[in-house]
Amino acid sequence: MDFGSRSALGSVFIMFLGASVPAVSAEPAAQGELKRFKASETTGAMYVLRSTGCHKAGDTCQLELELSEGAGGKRKAKLPAGMAYGIQAASPESWTSGEEEQNVTTSVQPVRLEAGEWGLLVTQQGGFEHVHRHHRLYVVKDGGVTEAWNGDENFAGPESSHVGPYPLTPGSPVEGFFREYAFLSAEPDEWKLDTYRWDAAGRKVVKELRNRPARYAAIIGSFKTVQEAIASRDSAQLAQGCASGFLVLETTPHKRLTPGLFIVTSIHPEKKAAETALKKVGDCNPKVSGYVKAL
Incomplete structure (x- = not known):
């Protein structure tokens, strides 16, 4: 079976993984700050998602994350893919811009890494016939924002992936997160579910092998x-x-x-x-x- 005849299957699988793009609102989101997300229960710090460097049609907006309480020199995290001028809100936690091959959608999912601390899972997907995705986890470090994990696709063909938080143990507020991935081939297809958690002592992401979401x-x-x-x-x-x-x-x-x-x-x-x-x-x-x- 050639890849052309697999396009319908790819679309179905992408929808199952939750990667379909929501309907876009009619009004473009304001340039500059797009949204704030909770970073800490104890300090009240917020992640601030901004678009910078674009003022008119033809400009490319760079998306950045910073801390609300950070001073000028504090670290900001740049998202991997730029977006066209005229970013529009597709949902309360998703933004899109551009058309066909130039389309980029950025989606954000908060994940509770510790009882009082949050990280942000960010997915940027772009493309037309073969949509591909960058996945990132951003966390607070040294008063700024840093990338703690990435799970990009291979950009090698008809593949799809999805990330999301899940409860590590019943009754606990602490969450892990997963990356579900499929590569559509004829020799055979590939599917895997990788799971992760935040190691608070080591301040890093580690593989979670015991408490995994059901499939x-x-x-x-x-x-x-x-x-x-x-x-x-x-x-x-x-x-x-x-x-x-x-x-x-x-x-x-x-x-x-x-x-x-x-x-x-x-x-x-x-x-x-x-x-x-x-x-x-x-x-x-x-x-x-x-x-x-x-x-």
């Missing part, structure tokens, strides 16, 4: 070769594209799956959503059935 695989076939798996997915499609949201994955990297096989699957954060995906593909093509497996 469920809706599986409609298991095969010995990748070619058999791809052929099975193609035969399930019919004219309606019944399995257009399904990937072909190798089982070996996933400890809860039988190693050495290739499965046709779609991945979901809730078991009910995985069950719904199975029902949908079965209603579309009655010859297809499957089961749900926790990853």
